[in-house]
Amino acid sequence: MPLTEQNLLEAFSSVKDIHTNKDLVALRAIQNLRIDGGQVSLTVQMPYPAQSLHEGIATQLRAIALRLGAEQVEIDFTLRVQAHAVQRGVALLAQVRNIVAVASGKGGVGKSTTTANLALALAQEGASVGVLDADIYGPSQPMMLGIDGQRPHSDDGKTMQPLESHGVQAMSIGFLVKADDAMIWRGPMAVSALEQMLRQTQWRDLDYLLIDMPPGTGDIQLTLSQRVPLTGAVIVSTPQDIALLDARKGIRMFEKVNVPILGLVENMAVHVCSQCGHAEHIFGVDGGKKLAAELGMECLGSLPLDIRIREQADGGQPTVVAQPDSAVAQSYRQIARQIAARIALQSKDYSSKFPTITISKNS
Numbered sequence: 488m489p490l491t492e493q494n495l496l497e498a499f500s501s502v503k504d505i506h507t508n509k510d511l512v513a514l515r516a517i518q519n520l521r522i523d524g525g526q527v528s529l530t531v532q533m534p535y536p537a538q539s540l541h542e543g544i545a546t547q548l549r550a551i552a553l554r555l556g557a558e559q560v561e562i563d564f565t566l567r568v569q570a571h572a573v574q575r576g577v578a579l580l581a582q583v584r585n586i587v588a589v590a591s592g593k594g595g596v597g598k599s600t601t602t603a604n605l606a607l608a609l610a611q612e613g614a615s616v617g618v619l620d621a622d623i624y625g626p627s628q629p630m631m632l633g634i635d636g637q638r639p640h641s642d643d644g645k646t647m648q649p650l651e652s653h654g655v656q657a658m659s660i661g662f663l664v665k666a667d668d669a670m671i672w673r674g675p676m677a678v679s680a681l682e683q684m685l686r687q688t689q690w691r692d693l694d695y696l697l698i699d700m701p702p703g704t705g706d707i708q709l710t711l712s713q714r715v716p717l718t719g720a721v722i723v724s725t726p727q728d729i730a731l732l733d734a735r736k737g738i739r740m741f742e743k744v745n746v747p748i749l750g751l752v753e754n755m756a757v758h759v760c761s762q763c764g765h766a767e768h769i770f771g772v773d774g775g776k777k778l779a780a781e782l783g784m785e786c787l788g789s790l791p792l793d794i795r796i797r798e799q800a801d802g803g804q805p806t807v808v809a810q811p812d813s814a815v816a817q818s819y820r821q822i823a824r825q826i827a828a829r830i831a832l833q834s835k836d837y838s839s840k841f842p843t844i845t846i847s848k849n850s
């Protein structure tokens with residue numbers, strides 16, 4: 488078979504992306520394909536951040552090109568994350584392409600720890616990422632990201648600059664009000680404060696903004712999920728029966744306001760003894776997977792109950808940063824890629840391509 492663009496593309500279509508389950512040609516990932524004598528060069532434009540997969544993809548593409556007669560193959564990678572559709576009638580934020588709510592039906596299941604690690608994992612995979620800590624009952628992102636006690640800076644008295652930590656932009660209700668004050672806010676007040684915090688932060692060109700939602704499924708959570716332009720939601724749950732029951736409520740809440748659920752993260756699924764390495768299912772086996780299957784959604788992955796996850800998050804260096812090569816960090820990155828890939832498969836946002844139509848009462 489001669490070395491032509493068409494033959495190369497045909498052969499490249501055998502390379503599947505493991506997270507979207509589509510081949511690279513169908514994903515329109517192969518760009519700038521050039522043949523110059525025996526030299527082949529191309530760019531792989533990924534629709535979601537997946538730096539840890541680049542080497543594997545390049546190896547497969549290179550082998551194909553060499554088999555077709557190329558002598559030298561040059562491959563580079565780029566990332567293009569697009570904005571995706573949100574609830575009808577909710578305006579997008581100019582500087583943020585996709586907002587993802589990380590929610591739990593119940594407190595204490597590890598939602599904040601998961602949010603921090605997933606945000607850092609997305610950044611490690613190459614995305615531009617922000618975290619908005621909307622957990623008025625216990626804002627813990629400043630501590631987990633190691634920026635406790637700092638305050639955001641404002642240039643104009645109206646908007647705020649996000650703080651930055653480990654390459655991730657962050658804003659927290661904990662930076663702005665005393666812990667006890669936010670806790671007793673009534674619903675409308677909390678929603679209004681959180682919405683202002685979201686819209687008045689000068690996010691800098693984000694592919695993804697993760698929102699650490701207040702735990703539960705009350706009025707505040709429901710109104711936030713209606714008013715914040717969400718590409719999707721991720722539910723965190725422990726495999727405990729009661730937590731799963733609450734997760735179900737969370738899922739229903741997002742369904743009610745037409746926010747797609749991207750999947751379920753099962754936290755504290757297995758206890759691994761730090762002394763002997765013995766794994767024990769203290770809350771029952773595969774609860775998250777069973778619930779996900781029952782509700783027809785994806786279980787994005789499971790994380791063990793591991794004392795290092797707690798200690799590292801408490802110390803301002805979540806596991807993904809503290810031990811990037813550990814199995815736990817790899818699980819977080821795998822889940823992060825899975826979330827981003829699911830977003831990439833959702834319908835795009837076209838609202839920015841249309842003019843805004845204003846109807847005046849006087850005409």
Ligand SMILES: Nc1ncnc2c1ncn2[C@@H]1O[C@H](COP(=O)(O)OP(=O)(O)OP(=O)(O)O)[C@@H](O)[C@H]1O
Nearest residue numbers: 594595596597598599600702755791792793796797
């Ligand atoms: N996989 C894990 N292994 C060990 N400890 C964990 C794990 N996930 C979370 N934790 C710990 O459990 C506690 C609760 O976690 P976290 O604050 O993330 O939960 P949350 O659901 O956000 O809680 P809240 O609803 O109060 O905001 C923290 O001390 C955290 O360090």
